[in-house]
Amino acid sequence: MGVFIVEVRPRWSDMDAYGHVNHASTVTLLEEARIALLFGEAARHGAVQLSAGVVVVRIVVDYHVPLVADGGAVLVAVSLREMRYASFTLDYEVHSGPSADDPVAVTAETKLVPYDVTSNRPRRMSDVERDFLAAWRSNNISGNGIRGGRRA
Numbered sequence: 001m002g003v004f005i006v007e008v009r010p011r012w013s014d015m016d017a018y019g020h021v022n023h024a025s026t027v028t029l030l031e032e033a034r035i036a037l038l039f040g041e042a043a044r045h046g047a048v049q050l051s052a053g054v055v056v057v058r059i060v061v062d063y064h065v066p067l068v069a070d071g072g073a074v075l076v077a078v079s080l081r082e083m084r085y086a087s088f089t090l091d092y093e094v095h096s097g098p099s100a101d102d103p104v105a106v107t108a109e110t111k112l113v114p115y116d117v118t119s120n121r122p123r124r125m126s127d128v129e130r131d132f133l134a135a136w137r138s139n140n141i142s143g144n145g146i147r148g149g150r151r152a
Contacts, residue, residue, distance in 0.1 A: 002138045004078045011069055012069050013025075014069050019068060023061065029076065029094065030092050030106075033076035037136070038050045038051060047126075053117040055113050057111050061107075062106065062108065064107065066096075072098060075102065079137065080133050088112055089112070092110075
């Protein structure tokens with residue numbers, strides 16, 4: 001499948017005093033893209049356990065150009081960088097508009113751990129989860145644009 005592509009819409013209230021989407025709101029936009037992948041797309045492929053509990057254990061965000069809430073959507077590309085039995089890392093590329101041709105405003109990564117909310121402890125991923133995530137592994141997300149992505 002390659003790169004998971006979804007549009008998210010920054011809100012007017014996401015902007016700071018300088019007219020840019022603030023850091024906390026940018027992280028929320030990443031979360032919205034991640035939820036579309038791990039809840040919506042995963043459920044369509046039978047990996048429903050991903051929506052039952054996953055926690056972010058590390059996040060890195062790099063800003064390249066200002067992201068502005070102008071009422072329009074921005075394109076977010078998500079791909080799998082690394083997968084282990086009990087963790088995985090997703091890469092993100094947030095464009096300043098709804099097209100892959102729009103400048104990349106933000107790149108980010110999150111390390112996630114599947115989590116059993118009943119026992120309050122990390123868990124290993126099932127084969128179904130690993131197969132689902134492996135389908136989104138791509139070297140095509142870089143900062144030079146998206147190639148071979150699939151829109152959600």
